Amino acid sequence: MRSRAAAVMVSAGVLLSACGQGESPGRPTSVPGPASPGGSAVVPSPSSDPVEVQGSPTIAEIRKRGTLLVGLRSDAPEFVHRERGEYTGFDVRIARMLAEGLGLDPETRVAFRLLPPTLRADAIATGSVDIQIGGVDPQTSRVAEVGPYALTGPRAATTAHFLGIPPHDAALREELRHILTRSVAEGRWRRAYEATLGEAGVAARPPDLPR
Numbered sequence: 001m002r003s004r005a006a007a008v009m010v011s012a013g014v015l016l017s018a019c020g021q022g023e024s025p026g027r028p029t030s031v032p033g034p035a036s037p038g039g040s041a042v043v044p045s046p047s048s049d050p051v052e053v054q055g056s057p058t059i060a061e062i063r064k065r066g067t068l069l070v071g072l073r074s075d076a077p078e079f080v081h082r083e084r085g086e087y088t089g090f091d092v093r094i095a096r097m098l099a100e101g102l103g104l105d106p107e108t109r110v111a112f113r114l115l116p117p118t119l120r121a122d123a124i125a126t127g128s129v130d131i132q133i134g135g136v137d138p139q140t141s142r143v144a145e146v147g148p149y150a151l152t153g154p155r156a157a158t159t160a161h162f163l164g165i166p167p168h169d170a171a172l173r174e175e176l177r178h179i180l181t182r183s184v185a186e187g188r189w190r191r192a193y194e195a196t197l198g199e200a201g202v203a204a205r206p207p208d209l210p211r
Helices: 002-020 057-065 090-101 117-125 170-185 188-195
Strands: 068-073 081-083 086-088 110-115 131-133 144-152 159-165
Touching (some): 090 131, 090 144, 090 170, 110 117, 144 170
Parallel strands (some): 068 110
Antiparallel strands (some): 131 159, 144 159
16 A cells, blocks of 8 residues: 555656646747848947938938948048048048938948039039038039038138038038037047148148037
8 A cells, every 4th residue: 555655656756847847837938039131221330320300301311322422522632532442531531420420330331422623513413422521612502501610721811611412401401510510529520630631731620610
């Protein structure tokens, strides 16, 4: 009798042990999420987030494309030059700061075009570039000025350098002004100057933009 009772207890213990080896009921199973898609419309840099600007057709197109198209002066080697396919110079630094401010990766999501004076207004009007850095003709109605982003020369004969954007895009204009103002306040404008124009001996100072 004792032998039979012991056998029953052993069998019950085995069953309980087997049940204990399974997952607890109701515990959620961890399932890896899907991988992030490779081609996002806007690729933010590590220090910035995608910018939401209502009412700007230019920014909407930039976000859709995922790249900022920038026109650079072909006749201002002290501000920009190209060597072995690489663009460098103060205007290039400004362009990358603008891209970062718009929530784009400043190293991989900016495309440059060297433009002579005769092609800059057409490039902006046709959408070949989103922004022209410097060399903007204030007399043309096809381009709106933003800035200035830099002042050169003595104070008695100062030359102001402006950005050029499509006309009638007030939202883009204000956003770029905010980015320029922040770059000056945070010291990024000064660092860009010292690494480019300053090393070349070109005197320049930041603009006094309203905050």
